[in-house]
Amino acid sequence: MNIIIIEDEKPAARLLQRKVEKLGLQVSTLLHSVEESISWFENNPHPDLIFLDIQLSDGLSFEIFEKIAIKSAVIFTTAYDEYALRAFKLNSIDYLLKPIDEEDLEVAVTKFKERNASSASLSLDFDMIKKMLINPVDRSFKKRFTIKIGQQLKMINIEEVECFYSENKGTYIYTLDQRSYLLDYTLEQLETELDPQEYYRVSRKFIIPLKAIKEIQLYSNSRLKVILTSYKDDEVIVSREKVNDFKNWLG
Structure with a gap:
């Protein structure tokens, strides 16, 4: 299984790499910016799984998908608050809230493996996700x-x-x-x-x-x-x- 991590903070990227490899998986590449990621995807086979930070040093990581048709599964890593994360939860998208808990990481990886084994694919509407994160839709809560x-x-x-x-x-x-x-x-x-x-x-x-x-x-x-x-x-x-x-x- 080929895994890459896109995270602008290099210590955080290395920490996540150690946690992923502790689960018996191998991370092949660490990327740290939108520009670097676009260049990498243009010149390399797409991985099976991407751990993707939303806010990178040179912009939102969604800009990568505006340039490249990504064929990989994605698990978002984010420091966004719980309200914005409804954009993910309501659309069954996997995410990990920073700082990343090892148990949550294991659950997310297990979900990916199960979905991969069943050949089920998740089509991500990145434009919709981006809009919901930047301008969350007001909604009522359970009363x-x-x-x-x-x-x-x-x-x-x-x-x-x-x-x-x-x-x-x-x-x-x-x-x-x-x-x-x-x-x-x-x-x-x-x-x-x-x-x-x-x-x-x-x-x-x-x-x-x-x-x-x-x-x-x-x-x-x-x-x-x-x-x-x-x-x-x-x-x-x-x-x-x-x-x-x-x-x-x-x-």
Whole structure:
């Protein structure tokens, strides 16, 4: 498998290369600008997979695709905020949010391998993605959830939510009255439905609202532990890779 990385910050490119090769893959080339990338694609066979930073030193990486008909799969690497990332999520496009978490990287690579093995291809409308990133479309966010309890339906307003969590392949909503309900959503789907100004996915297991944070404590290995208003069933830990982004979200 031939893999290249397009990233303008050379230390970040080398770090991503090490993480990719830790998964048993080989990165053949590191590129650092739009101009360099266009020249490379004009003179080399296209790779199987590209890890692509959006903002390069000499412009947006989308300019590469305006010049070259790319035939490779793409996983975006980006520091864009969660609101802009809806452009990717709503169109089933793979991305990795900087700083790149190794578990997220492994999931993205596994998805690529599975899609590649099934010969499924994803046609990317780069013009659409570019427009959505620069001028995100205003949209409403989830205000309530309908929960099935036996033969009845229960309505839960977003104001009643203390957190969302995954457990045993299920996704649950935990409410301020200290009850859990099974949802017909994944955490990935919830990320596209919740206001990113108010909700943050601190880990693979938890999405939490700003209003439910009671306390934040320093934790081992440069991580953070979040104490919620009443949820006590499991520790809510912010991974080391997400700490800076979490702090920025807190404002």
